[in-house]
């Protein structure tokens with residue numbers, strides 16, 4: 001196609017949401033009308049599936065759960081009054097709690113006000129709050145936010161050192177839907193210890209966001225507050241539940257505007273017509289690009305620093321939802337779409353070289369923000385500002401990729417603000433739902449993550465056995481004997497890795513022998 005034909009294609013496929021000022025352009029994906037017609041029956045089913053899901057169907061069949069994250073921004077659509085109350089009550093609780101924290105009516109025992117928020121959680125209990133904090137926090141927010149999203153002691157210490165004496169005025173938010181995630185539990189225990197070391201009580205500084213009745217909920221009965229998480233909201237779609245709204249509100253972000261933006265996008269994506277439904281257009285483009293089998297990766301390139309974490313947020317939303325071995329009929333399908341990205345134009349000086357010329361196994365998604373965010377533009381060259389450069393780079397890269405047969409989608413928003421961020425979240429949540437229907441997978445469970453968790457637990461059990469054997473044995477042992485005495489003769493490699501880690505951390509284990517030849521090693525207590 002020549003430039004004028006492309007311009008026509010651009011106009012033919014351009015989606016514009018007037019209320020949100022959001023544009024979606026899929027003209028640089030090379031599908032044709034025949035492809036769209038071919039997908040129409042699948043989309044008819046996807047629209048029906050969405051309607052059923054929004055009416056309260058058990059959309060997550062193997063966990064027997066409703067999937068209701070769309071009701072979070074439209075409680076009036078909840079299937080019954082009880083579910084509606086599960087949405088509205090936490091919203092009232094959050095508003096009241098945050099107001100009192102900001103006023104200093106709710107305050108820590110040894111300081112006049114809470115100054116900082118320390119959020120502990122992982123996966124869906126961290127990625128949304130992190131993305132939103134990066135995207136929307138003011139330069140001088142009412143409370144600074146920090147995150148612990150791992151069980152890495154060095155990472156935890158780094159945050160604690162940064163907070164320093166302000167620990168006494170830090171509000172700890174422990175977020176875990178299930179209430180039993182080990183990383184989050186460890187973060188909580190580490191913080192409890194940190195408060196104790198400073199002679200402070202942990203409980204009056206802590207709140208929990210978790211499902212009522214969960215382990216964490218039971219632990220938190222004497223904490224400052226508990227905010228319920230709904231059973232019918234999955235972790236990766238929980239940003240607009242208490243999981244994301246509480247920390248956002250504490251940072252002074254307008255959470256009602258986030259909800260409103262998401263609601264507007266939900267409404268726009270209830271239209272049962274591919275061409276005028278932006279989430280359907282995204283799902284269509286993904287299906288086209290990867291042949292309905294995820295053959296191409298999704299590269300997310302926002303040309304705006306504050307959207308840096310969008311790709312990380314989408315990584316979980318898309319990959320945990322769509323990355324499935326079996327389809328809904330039990331066939332082995334190995335579905336999914338790999339997601340990665342960072343930000344432009346920064347990435348142009350890193351991996352865009354491969355995108356333009358290397359293995360063509362991706363499609364790009366550019367996110368463009370019209371407002372440069374400067375009241376007084378500064379011209380660096382005659383008539384040209386930094387923002388003009390950014391705008392030029394996004395156009396240039398899109399064009400350079402297209403010329404070399406690399407497809408792309410472009411989403412344009414007027415500004416990064418609570419409304420557009422809420423809308424972007426909803427846009428992708430619903431695109432994932434549609435795509436899940438198109439490829440017939442359950443987008444709402446995550447059976448695959450359990451295997452790694454179980455294996456990690458068995459390694460920790462083995463470590464306890466190994467430590468007991470080492471402590472009780474006077475003479476050095478080789479790895480095979482140690483594994484045998486620990487009751488796992490087959491697990492020599494695992495035992496080797498356990499003792500190597502213990503030795504590296506001064507945990508009363510020494511390894512003697514040739515480190516490049518593990519079978520020569522003798523293990524003893526030290």
Ligand SMILES: O=P(O)(O)OC[C@H]1O[C@](O)(CO)[C@@H](O)[C@@H]1O
Nearest residue numbers: 123124125176177178181235449
């Ligand atoms: O909020 P939770 O229950 O601690 O879970 C955290 C994350 O762990 C997962 O269950 C995967 O292990 C995600 O789906 C979830 O977002």
